[in-house]
Amino acid sequence: MKTYFRLLKFTPPIGKFIAPYLVCSILSSIFGILNFALLQPLLGVLFGTEEHKNVVRPESSFSPEYLKDLFLYHVDHTILTEGKVHALQFVCIAIVISVFLSNVFRYLSSRLVEKLKGKTITNLRSTIFNRILNLHLGFFNNERKGDLMARMTTDVQEVESSVGRAFSAVFKEVILLVGFFVTLFYQSVQLTLFSLIVIPVSGVAIGLLSKRLKEHAIDVQTTMARILGQIDEAFGGMRVVKGFNGEKFVGTKFENENKHYFRVWRNMVYRQELASPMSEFLGVSVVAGILLYGGSLVLSGHSSLSPEGFITYIVLFSQVTRPAKEISNAISGMQRGKASADRIFRLLDTPSVITDAADAKTLTGFREGIEIRNVSFAYEEGRNVLKNISFRIPKGRTIALVGQSGSGKSTIADLVPRFYDPTEGQILLDGIDIREISQHSLRDQMGIVTQESILFNDTIYNNITFGLQATQEQVEEAARIANAHEFIMQTANGYQTVIGDRGSKLSGGQRQRISIARAILKNPPILILDEATSALDTESEKLVQEALTRLMQNRTTLVIAHRLSTIQHADQILVLQKGQIIETGTHAELLSHDDGVYRKLSHMQGV
Ligand SMILES: Nc1ncnc2c1ncn2[C@@H]1O[C@H](COP(=O)(O)OP(=O)(O)OP(=O)(O)O)[C@@H](O)[C@H]1O
Numbered sequence: 001m002k003t004y005f006r007l008l009k010f011t012p013p014i015g016k017f018i019a020p021y022l023v024c025s026i027l028s029s030i031f032g033i034l035n036f037a038l039l040q041p042l043l044g045v046l047f048g049t050e051e052h053k054n055v056v057r058p059e060s061s062f063s064p065e066y067l068k069d070l071f072l073y074h075v076d077h078t079i080l081t082e083g084k085v086h087a088l089q090f091v092c093i094a095i096v097i098s099v100f101l102s103n104v105f106r107y108l109s110s111r112l113v114e115k116l117k118g119k120t121i122t123n124l125r126s127t128i129f130n131r132i133l134n135l136h137l138g139f140f141n142n143e144r145k146g147d148l149m150a151r152m153t154t155d156v157q158e159v160e161s162s163v164g165r166a167f168s169a170v171f172k173e174v175i176l177l178v179g180f181f182v183t184l185f186y187q188s189v190q191l192t193l194f195s196l197i198v199i200p201v202s203g204v205a206i207g208l209l210s211k212r213l214k215e216h217a218i219d220v221q222t223t224m225a226r227i228l229g230q231i232d233e234a235f236g237g238m239r240v241v242k243g244f245n246g247e248k249f250v251g252t253k254f255e256n257e258n259k260h261y262f263r264v265w266r267n268m269v270y271r272q273e274l275a276s277p278m279s280e281f282l283g284v285s286v287v288a289g290i291l292l293y294g295g296s297l298v299l300s301g302h303s304s305l306s307p308e309g310f311i312t313y314i315v316l317f318s319q320v321t322r323p324a325k326e327i328s329n330a331i332s333g334m335q336r337g338k339a340s341a342d343r344i345f346r347l348l349d350t351p352s353v354i355t356d357a358a359d360a361k362t363l364t365g366f367r368e369g370i371e372i373r374n375v376s377f378a379y380e381e382g383r384n385v386l387k388n389i390s391f392r393i394p395k396g397r398t399i400a401l402v403g404q405s406g407s408g409k410s411t412i413a414d415l416v417p418r419f420y421d422p423t424e425g426q427i428l429l430d431g432i433d434i435r436e437i438s439q440h441s442l443r444d445q446m447g448i449v450t451q452e453s454i455l456f457n458d459t460i461y462n463n464i465t466f467g468l469q470a471t472q473e474q475v476e477e478a479a480r481i482a483n484a485h486e487f488i489m490q491t492a493n494g495y496q497t498v499i500g501d502r503g504s505k506l507s508g509g510q511r512q513r514i515s516i517a518r519a520i521l522k523n524p525p526i527l528i529l530d531e532a533t534s535a536l537d538t539e540s541e542k543l544v545q546e547a548l549t550r551l552m553q554n555r556t557t558l559v560i561a562h563r564l565s566t567i568q569h570a571d572q573i574l575v576l577q578k579g580q581i582i583e584t585g586t587h588a589e590l591l592s593h594d595d596g597v598y599r600k601l602s603h604m605q606g607v
Helices: 002-008 015-037 039-047 064-082 084-133 145-152 154-187 189-211 213-236 238-243 247-300 307-348 409-415 439-444 460-465 472-481 485-490 508-522 538-552 587-591 597-604
Strands: 369-380 383-394 398-403 424-429 446-449 526-530 556-560 572-577 580-585
Touching: 002 154, 002 307, 015 039, 015 084, 015 154, 015 307, 039 064, 039 084, 039 307, 064 084, 084 145, 084 154, 084 307, 145 154, 145 213, 145 307, 154 189, 154 213, 154 307, 189 247, 213 238, 213 247, 213 307, 238 247, 247 307, 369 409, 369 556, 383 409, 383 424, 383 556, 383 580, 398 409, 409 526, 409 556, 439 446, 446 508, 446 538, 460 472, 460 508, 472 485, 472 508, 472 538, 508 538, 526 538, 572 587, 572 597, 580 587, 580 597, 587 597
Parallel strands: 398 556, 398 572, 446 526, 526 556
Antiparallel strands: 369 383, 369 424, 572 580
């Protein structure tokens, strides 16, 4: 129940919905019940028992009794003045009007539920997305993407259907059920008391059935999450799948998961599908019991119920099963919905490891430099990938990190914009620990160009501005500096060309130049540059290198270099090995160390 109360936080102000919804539901129920109750006069006319019973016009008052008597009076009056066929027509028209009104109000109430449901889900989906966006980067190392996608799609859908069901079960169906029982009691107290003894038996049976449904639902959701993950990986890595003839490998893996999904899904739906036939069987059994008991009462003359009253009673009673079934379906649906909602809430409750301090300072500029002071870092406890690193990046200088793969270069680059916090030590910007600075203002000072150009399936223009307010001229200027303007103009729609999934319609070099243009447009004082390793042809590399050099001008840069040729002019080069700085100096200084690692690396690369 706690889960459902929490879901209420995502619904729009529910008070606004309840009053019109209640009115529509009550009216729909009244007219719905009325059209069955009208069977009695209908049968009365057909059987000829209705004649001359209500020849006196009833005294006017505000009670259902008066309305009923008034109606019967009119029926009788029509029989007397215009004959039975006309009376039949009169009753039938009344039935049609009441069915029409019942359905109009039912439609209106459904619209209200759908609106409530839609708004709740839109709200929930945005909240999840924003929550995930604001989680620390490290979170994404441990979570499968498919799992996150499943929470935003299948889990949200599951909650959507259960919210609607729960809402209509709580209000509409319960109202209808109460309405039916009031009418049934009115028709015959004796029979209704009897049915109230039999009904709970079927209720318990259905309750037992839906109990295990939740466990099955959890299985189904987690398996679907894995399937989504596999789809994402396979489609995202299509080049590798095809290049390595991996279709069979990927296909088999998917098929196994898909078969597993079938099995867990089957377990769930078999159980779920059992609910309806079982409740129908139990419902009809109950009706048969009443038929037997009530029939014998009518036959023996021990009941005040007339035969047409009894038939109307049975028809009304058979209608009770529908809302009862809806309520039982809603309960089983709510179990599934709860499993999904719990998964969503677990995600929403994941604390972000990187948060702003309560009194976080807002940086307004960058004046002196960055200092990495005695920093150690471990992704997993006990396995330090950086060990007591210290160095300074004075304003306006370029510091390069070199070292073997896995030596910790990217990790250092991730610590400066505070994607992770150091396990030990501090990172200071203008003498302030970056943990005391708001993340937003810290990252505002930085431009990040990664090894792999991160582009989105949008226009070139939007990929360059990436949320910044900029004029066409500013964007073009940035693209010119990044050596990108020319090729952009050659694309089909220039700056408005959509570049495909992750920029797939562009070459590697073009993608990089767009990323560089993005950083140029942002114009940050600090630059974190992870140099591309991908082999570009000489022409393309020259263009990219030129763009980078222009980007680095007058900025403070931390560059991760994979090719030493590009960092010969760096103010200082740090050589990393297994998480430690083992050499520092300029290109010339480092080359002069006879046994130096840098010198060896340099020879290997022929620099
Ligand atoms: N998210 C992570 N979780 C756990 N360990 C990680 C994670 N990212 C990196 N590592 C480990 O940290 C160490 C340093 O990795 P890092 O990416 O900083 O190296 P690098 O010098 O940038 O390598 P490369 O030049 O290949 O990019 C490696 O041993 C790596 O296995």
